Amino acid sequence: MRRIAWAVMAGLLWIATATAQSNFSPRDENPEDFPPGAGRDETFYACTACHGFKLVAQQGMTRAQWDDSIDLMIRRHNMPPPDDKDRAVVLNYLETTYPPRLPAARGGWQNPFAK
Ligand code: HEC
Known part of the structure; x- marks a missing residue:
């Protein structure tokens, strides 16, 4: 009897682990991982x-270079061309958040007051 109880417990544990794993999303990035700003989520998903x-x-x-990058994505990689409004939203975010030669190049814009 004892042995069966253990087997059931082990089974439940195994199921719990398996379910936990299947809830894991393979997408390892979220918009929240990147600096906040107008258009962040739109840009992220685009x-x-x-x-x-x-x-x-x-x-x-620069904004012009970001604009070129979007054109490149459209020309070379078949990105569906965003309309002017969406493109402006994306460009505003990219220009503000990832301008040329940022000191903290990797992390993007850093809030100096965040520490
Ligand atoms: C339809 C698919 C697609 C979409 C949507 C897309 N890209 Fe790309 N992008 C690619 C591919 C494929 C590459 C692989 C590198 C290459 O060959 O340029 C790439 C590479 C890049 C690179 C690196 C280029 C380099 O020279 O190293 C940048 C920057 C970039 N994408 C920016 C963007 C931005 C910004 C957006 C959103 C506004 C975007 N991409 C959306 C397909 C896409």
């Missing part, structure tokens, strides 16, 4: 349709 946002966040560019 770009992560194809690749991680870190690939975007590690760049620092």
Whole structure:
């Protein structure tokens, strides 16, 4: 009897672990991982349709260069072209958050008061 109880316990434990694992989302990035700002979520989802946002966040560019990057994504990678309004939202966020030669290039914009 004891032995069966243990087997049931072990089984339950195994199921619990298995379910916990299947709840894990393979997407390892969230918009919240990146600096807040107007258009962050829109930009995140526009770009992560194809690749991680870190690939975007590690760049620092002018608005014109970001604009070119979007054109490149459209031309070379078949990104569905955003309309003017969406493009402006995305560009505003990218220009503000990832300008050229940021000192903290990797983390993007850092709030100096956050510490
Ligand atoms: C339809 C798919 C798609 C979408 C949507 C997309 N990209 Fe890309 N992007 C790619 C692919 C594929 C690469 C792989 C690198 C390459 O060959 O340029 C890439 C690479 C990049 C690079 C690196 C280029 C380099 O020269 O190293 C940047 C920067 C970039 N994307 C920015 C963006 C931004 C910003 C967005 C959102 C506004 C975006 N991408 C949305 C497909 C996409």
